[in-house]
Amino acid sequence: MELQNPFSNIIFILSFLILLVLFKIVQRWSFNNSTTKLPPGPWKLPLIGNLHQIISRSLPHHLFKILADKYGPLMHLKLGEVPYVIVSSPEIAKEIMKTHDLNFCDRPNLLLSNIYSYNATDIAFAAYGEHWRQLRKICVIELLSAKRVQSFRSIREDEVSNLVKSITASEGSVVNLTRKIFSMTNGITARAAFGKRNRHQDVFIPALEKVVVLLGRFEIADLYPSIKLLQWMTREKTKMEKLHTEIDMIAQDIIDDHRSIHKEASNDEDLVDVLLKIQQENYHSEHPLTDDNMKSIIQDMFLAGTETSSQVLLWAMSEMVKNPKVMEEAQDEVSRVFDKKEYVDETELHQLIYLKSVIKETLRLHPVAPLLVPRESRERCQINGYEIPAKTRVMVNAWAIGRDSRYWVEAESFKPERFVNSPIDFKGTDFEFIPFGAGRRMCPGISFAIPNVELPLAKLLYHFDWKLPNGMSHQELDMTEFFGITVGRKHDLCLIPTTRRL
Numbered sequence: 001m002e003l004q005n006p007f008s009n010i011i012f013i014l015s016f017l018i019l020l021v022l023f024k025i026v027q028r029w030s031f032n033n034s035t036t037k038l039p040p041g042p043w044k045l046p047l048i049g050n051l052h053q054i055i056s057r058s059l060p061h062h063l064f065k066i067l068a069d070k071y072g073p074l075m076h077l078k079l080g081e082v083p084y085v086i087v088s089s090p091e092i093a094k095e096i097m098k099t100h101d102l103n104f105c106d107r108p109n110l111l112l113s114n115i116y117s118y119n120a121t122d123i124a125f126a127a128y129g130e131h132w133r134q135l136r137k138i139c140v141i142e143l144l145s146a147k148r149v150q151s152f153r154s155i156r157e158d159e160v161s162n163l164v165k166s167i168t169a170s171e172g173s174v175v176n177l178t179r180k181i182f183s184m185t186n187g188i189t190a191r192a193a194f195g196k197r198n199r200h201q202d203v204f205i206p207a208l209e210k211v212v213v214l215l216g217r218f219e220i221a222d223l224y225p226s227i228k229l230l231q232w233m234t235r236e237k238t239k240m241e242k243l244h245t246e247i248d249m250i251a252q253d254i255i256d257d258h259r260s261i262h263k264e265a266s267n268d269e270d271l272v273d274v275l276l277k278i279q280q281e282n283y284h285s286e287h288p289l290t291d292d293n294m295k296s297i298i299q300d301m302f303l304a305g306t307e308t309s310s311q312v313l314l315w316a317m318s319e320m321v322k323n324p325k326v327m328e329e330a331q332d333e334v335s336r337v338f339d340k341k342e343y344v345d346e347t348e349l350h351q352l353i354y355l356k357s358v359i360k361e362t363l364r365l366h367p368v369a370p371l372l373v374p375r376e377s378r379e380r381c382q383i384n385g386y387e388i389p390a391k392t393r394v395m396v397n398a399w400a401i402g403r404d405s406r407y408w409v410e411a412e413s414f415k416p417e418r419f420v421n422s423p424i425d426f427k428g429t430d431f432e433f434i435p436f437g438a439g440r441r442m443c444p445g446i447s448f449a450i451p452n453v454e455l456p457l458a459k460l461l462y463h464f465d466w467k468l469p470n471g472m473s474h475q476e477l478d479m480t481e482f483f484g485i486t487v488g489r490k491h492d493l494c495l496i497p498t499t500r501r502l
């Protein structure tokens, strides 16, 4: 019988443990060298990270492009204590918003948007999950469907005709187009949402305009979420709470008014009517629609819908004034299509191929949400061999992507003809052109937005010729941007109209 070495078991166990430790060391080493490699980015200071590089006079989307040219299209920044990645190429945008979309479809929890959005229970700021899915479904199927948008046609035509009338009244003198266009877009959204113009609207819209200003600011408390004291110290928090209470009361009044008037006919249903109907139908369901949910949806329609469409219209007019040949060609097309009819309505808008290209080119050079709406990673993942930790905030620089010279010839020039026979569209599948975002969180309002831009533009070109005031030449038109929740013109667009056709 062979004698068993009394130490053999111990030796075996020890060898096993040594191997295990070695294995762990190798695993940790390879992990450090592959999966934990963060994307490149500028050097960071303790406590503030890259804040000192970001706080400059440049607009964030411009600055991020300059930095991305140096550090690459997937760039890591630390702002305060929060990790950010900035995406600046169509390829990486596709990775984020298509391949890994599920991991990047959360929104960060931010102080002011949380107050505005009933604790992030609206659509735009809600975390990804069942609640967001339910609201988004209501939005896409019931509120912003092609059929519903069509039902608002007479509202659009009416409001745009009022715009034309008010411009005609000031023919030959300087018109502040910025103010007129904002008022028209607000009018369309208000009538679509609330029905007739009503007494509350005059308070609701100015209050929301103040919200827009507050939401457009960088809030230091959001960059140091672990220091709760900062949240209590910020004055903006108190301002937002006050505005929120004011808007909430008005919106509740509007809902209650609608509740008291029972509508049978569905022809003139507005968005509040539709939401009330859904609330009644879903009363006993697992996810009933509360009054707060309704108010948050309506707010989102205004916030996401009116600023954006107005800014696109103003950028398109600015670019056409700056490029008179483009203006001429667009006017010729509108005349060709509508001269026989002698008025512009929505029935023939589909024929305005060049005008549609003008709008696309405007959205390429002036995406009104140049960094889209921030997202946040749900879990740790790898993109292009780099590690993106969980809870990293992600900004996609749609503005830089629209100027990527690998995709766009003469990227900085305004050339609508590039879109005329091109299949490239803004529906979220061509990642070199993503003014409405892409993936699960993509803008659901395209079908509502586009007629709000096409119809007024067609009418402004059909009825008027435009020139700059004070003998200014078209090259002199100032195109400086203002960065807020959307990026619009810094200075109001003031032009002199002369009538072409009544």
Ligand code: HEM
Pocket: 123, 124, 125, 136, 144, 300, 301, 302, 304, 305, 306, 308, 309, 312, 367, 368, 369, 372, 373, 374, 435, 436, 437, 438, 439, 440, 441, 442, 443, 444, 445, 446, 448, 449
């Ligand atoms: C030209 C006009 C518009 C532009 C350029 C625009 C652009 C955008 C962008 C870039 C996003 C973020 C997408 C992302 O994170 O990938 C967004 C989200 C959103 N937009 Fe628009 N938008 C426009 C008009 C509208 C209109 C008219 C409405 C509604 C009436 C609307 C409702 C929304 C909502 C509710 C969201 C949040 C979606 C979500 O988080 O699930 N938008 N929009």
